[in-house]
Amino acid sequence: MARTGVWLIGARGSVATTAIAGAAAVRAGAAPPTGCVSDLPDFAEAGLPGWGELVFGGHDIVDTPLVRRVEQLVRGGVIPARLADLVWTDLTVAEGEIRDGATRDPARLIGDIASFRRRNRVERVVVVNVASTEPACPPHPAHNYLADLDRALHSLPASSLYAYAAMRASCGYVDFTPSTGAWLPALDELAHVIGVPYAGRDGKSGESLLRSVLAPMFARRALDVVSWSGTNLLGGGDGATLADPAAAASENAAKQRALEGELGDRVDGRVHIDHVPALGDWKTSWDHVLFEGFLGTRMTLQVTWQGCDPALGAPLVLDLARFMAVADEPGPVQALGFFFKDPVGSGPHGLAAQYDALRDWAYR
Amino acid sequence: MARTGVWLIGARGSVATTAIAGAAAVRAGAAPPTGCVSDLPDFAEAGLPGWGELVFGGHDIVDTPLVRRVEQLVRGGVIPARLADLVWTDLTVAEGEIRDGATRDPARLIGDIASFRRRNRVERVVVVNVASTEPACPPHPAHNYLADLDRALHSLPASSLYAYAAMRASCGYVDFTPSTGAWLPALDELAHVIGVPYAGRDGKSGESLLRSVLAPMFARRALDVVSWSGTNLLGGGDGATLADPAAAASENAAKQRALEGELGDRVDGRVHIDHVPALGDWKTSWDHVLFEGFLGTRMTLQVTWQGCDPALGAPLVLDLARFMAVADEPGPVQALGFFFKDPVGSGPHGLAAQYDALRDWAYR
């Protein structure tokens, strides 16, 4: 398959930097593609772009060089020191493809992507948003129809402006964060008009991943979940954003939707998100499930997950780029629901069924 | 459908007593069938026997009356006090159908089952072993061929003698424990000769249930499980039996087989079983999973499960009786692997796939 461009919004963030450095390490044979679903034997014949066929670029609003970011990630235990030197050349190449994202001018954003595509002679570019989570976007009438939107681009949150630019540049768009991104009727309309796919949203890599296998377990065993409570401790920038009550409420609602999709709407319980700066790129979640068995006997399940965001998220970003490179349907790609907390459309919520849907789609 | 007999080996045990009392409560509309997989909407059209069509009897070697056992289970928080009076009549009826199991005479065991069937005019009887777990059975040459076995019945462990009697009485046989039961070539031969189904073994209701959804989660996300360690604290009779090093080794091996079925044979780690008598019918398990993500970053998952054996096991025993009542294939019923830790045959290990297989089979 021809070379594929991966344009990362938030290209200097932890997840993006780890994706760029990791792809280089895998390509060089210096690290196995652990955590990359697209590299499982199940997808070997799906015609996905190879590791040597991915070219990276992106937008960011900070200017810390990628090599500095890698050093920070080495200190944080996310990237092994021995790989840092090895990927220096690839980082330098990607560095040359990162543009200042601090603009509201769509023409500039579109131009940046288009010139990346031309310069690297890549047939297809996938834009993936891995920037910090935005506050929830207030409704605006111009967000419903493309005709209105084109005259009201100033009303768009940054993630949606990037989605707009991606689509106008004829690229597929993926929202790996809970930000608004392509989740507006007018942008869905644009995706269909241009004929580009989009996917999202909010990469599922911790507590939500667990819930997507544990909730079906209770459902299939006819056990009655009475309450499902959770606490998430996060460091880093997203910790600060998500611990904000409004963002937390939105996250909470998304998690409850996922539970209810499997268990019905009877489930009590809340999800807390706490910012613990010292955790850095690490995340700890504790879930407490109270459930009833035969004759109403109450039992509990408790789960503690200690995960490293870039180590879980970066391979999924690479997966999404590879799968989107072969997506040819305009509009939302439901089959990628496997990767997201709050997937578009009416697909299955359980992870096993989502995996089967992904595999079927890859060989459609 | 016609009435179905459920003949329980260990009919006065916690799981059996809860199954008998609970079936009565469900039939009376006094309790919902929580934990009964066979009552999920997915199986509504599968032609399973109804709650009013199950008739209970069985063997046991102790003689504590069922009503006494129910009182004990009320005190232990397994059966709600308000149900105890309600099911008194049903317990008394079942009490009249329990026979002394302290015999090695197969003719008597077969006769007991046959007369239960005649007396209650039930078309079909399913025999379910829920007696205490036996020590592992040493190999014996006569266990390989039916022709030899018929002359060496004295060499069989109790669970296998019951399986023999069940088959000779033309009944399906289920092993809900890790005991040998029907797991001998000569008994498989007998099942085919007589034309009866059998299933097992070892009901999956706690740590193993969790593993059967968590292991596929790691596999489908291409995460590399480095070690999976577990500790089980059990009270009751099974706690004493399973904490024995030989039994623990066998349990350990079964759990590792299940993990390896999903994850490959690279997984380090052991499973401990401790007898904590004060826990009674309750069980606590702690699992610690060390896994690697992208670039080898190490992360952990910890799971604590606090379950009540009869509240989880009794509804599965009822499920198995209902599903076996419609099983018409001679020999092992692979499609019931959903219920077992160490299922017969080469079916899937993941719970989601096992559920799909069960549903497909129910509507075959």
Add this chain to the structure above:
Amino acid sequence: MARTGVWLIGARGSVATTAIAGAAAVRAGAAPPTGCVSDLPDFAEAGLPGWGELVFGGHDIVDTPLVRRVEQLVRGGVIPARLADLVWTDLTVAEGEIRDGATRDPARLIGDIASFRRRNRVERVVVVNVASTEPACPPHPAHNYLADLDRALHSLPASSLYAYAAMRASCGYVDFTPSTGAWLPALDELAHVIGVPYAGRDGKSGESLLRSVLAPMFARRALDVVSWSGTNLLGGGDGATLADPAAAASENAAKQRALEGELGDRVDGRVHIDHVPALGDWKTSWDHVLFEGFLGTRMTLQVTWQGCDPALGAPLVLDLARFMAVADEPGPVQALGFFFKDPVGSGPHGLAAQYDALRDWAYR
């Protein structure tokens, strides 16, 4: 020692009912005094009133009879069924000593306590507040001086009006809840004027108890606690009250004060309180502590506590009644800080030091 009256505010609540029933069971030799600190050998010679010397009465605003409340507690697994019949007579006696607490008339409250004292010929009465937690009380100028307060009793929250009545009736007063109670300068003045002791506040029986031994452990090992996060899942009435953001904020602040007392003010982290009605009288807390060892290495401690409020609180209420019966200092009794989350005065915060202070005081 002469007989001692125990007047419970919230006398029909779970903790009060369990205290009354349990004291009867212990007196009858039917249950050991598990959880009663005052019954440890260390206090055998402290001259505390005996189990046969406690007489119970109190106020409540509901009228469910104590025998009904005991039945509910039996169903909830808090009181063993076998004890319910045994303590019937004692419950009936206490029932006759409970008065309607739904009044704002201090004269009536004082009269109720005084007539309880006369009728039972008890030398000393200790009033203990175990009613539901109140919302935080807004500041009021009349709460600073007794002279002003006597003309502004309408401004007092219920817990403080009870404290006022208790002191006016020459009784010691204990606040086992986080409500305002005696925690107003004017009431402290009253305690000194009348010459009665008071103690509080907020019985320490779960997460806070653990923190009072774990925080000193880190301090004495010179380990640097970076963050301490907690989630509490509570059922029952207090769950609803404490999950209210204002009450939670107050609880949060009290818990942080206790931590800072041991560890300094460097500790990050929050405490969440969630109402999970199905938990009833049970409480689950999860604490996550991130700490640094030598050369800044980050490590973690996680603690899960599953406690039953009345089983932990009721014996402490009996302890407090017994210790207060021998307290002869007017004003706050600092030596009882062992029992409280937010103790009055400047005593030690670590549990071991608090215990030593209690023992020294008992033999002062």
Add this chain to the structure above:
Amino acid sequence: MARTGVWLIGARGSVATTAIAGAAAVRAGAAPPTGCVSDLPDFAEAGLPGWGELVFGGHDIVDTPLVRRVEQLVRGGVIPARLADLVWTDLTVAEGEIRDGATRDPARLIGDIASFRRRNRVERVVVVNVASTEPACPPHPAHNYLADLDRALHSLPASSLYAYAAMRASCGYVDFTPSTGAWLPALDELAHVIGVPYAGRDGKSGESLLRSVLAPMFARRALDVVSWSGTNLLGGGDGATLADPAAAASENAAKQRALEGELGDRVDGRVHIDHVPALGDWKTSWDHVLFEGFLGTRMTLQVTWQGCDPALGAPLVLDLARFMAVADEPGPVQALGFFFKDPVGSGPHGLAAQYDALRDWAYR
């Protein structure tokens, strides 16, 4: 105070290397003395040797240079990379003071220590055993009397031969491991004859540390601990040694002794030790405590500790060297029981009381 020599048995191990590197970093002001009890304000006036007054040397049977070991510890996340360069000179100095420990010749061992003392002009040397844990030592008649021992030195396990050499060289001896060390009557006699102190054994830095604060909590609250079960997952060399059934049994017994010292001998439960090589220098323990409150209500506490052995142990080794430098009593130093799992003598088991005893002793 005059300079103090610290002679480490196992000088190239993780704990020793971290102690040497860390002491250099603290001396240079590049790291705070986190985890060093001897640096708490409580001991500021105790006349302990300063950070600049410690000189390091030792025996080891491997010859990996200290600078290589530091690199490994940097990769394992135990020592920050930024410190590695900084302490290079100190490591090189210590490197020059490490002698081959693979000898059974006591004269050589004694000579090595004596020449270290002369060469560095240190007044006092403390020998600390931080080598791998040995298997349990079988009883031998010559271990009871010094007169017999001198003719049977070949019968001593290595740790005891080192203790013998240390004492003969007029040095205090500390056993930071569970090995036999000075724990033989003949060596106690030798300590008194020579007039040197010794201390041990088995540094308390994880599960045992927690138990030493949690067990007194239950005792002081009169709560009845029914069972206390534990699982330890360890990597590294000690993991392999301690997972051996005999070593585990000995560890188990020591832990039960500590519990019983606080709670009485009623406590059920076992401790498991599993070797999980991938954990390296890290250790995870899970404790499950089942306890009864008032009226026999059963409740649970669960604790998970994720600790890094060198980050916890190295500062304690430095503490012990500093405290032993001022110990002037011959024989066992009971006041150092604060540091050990299985302390010599009849001192208190609770951590708070042990701390008080340590402080009192430091200012005796």
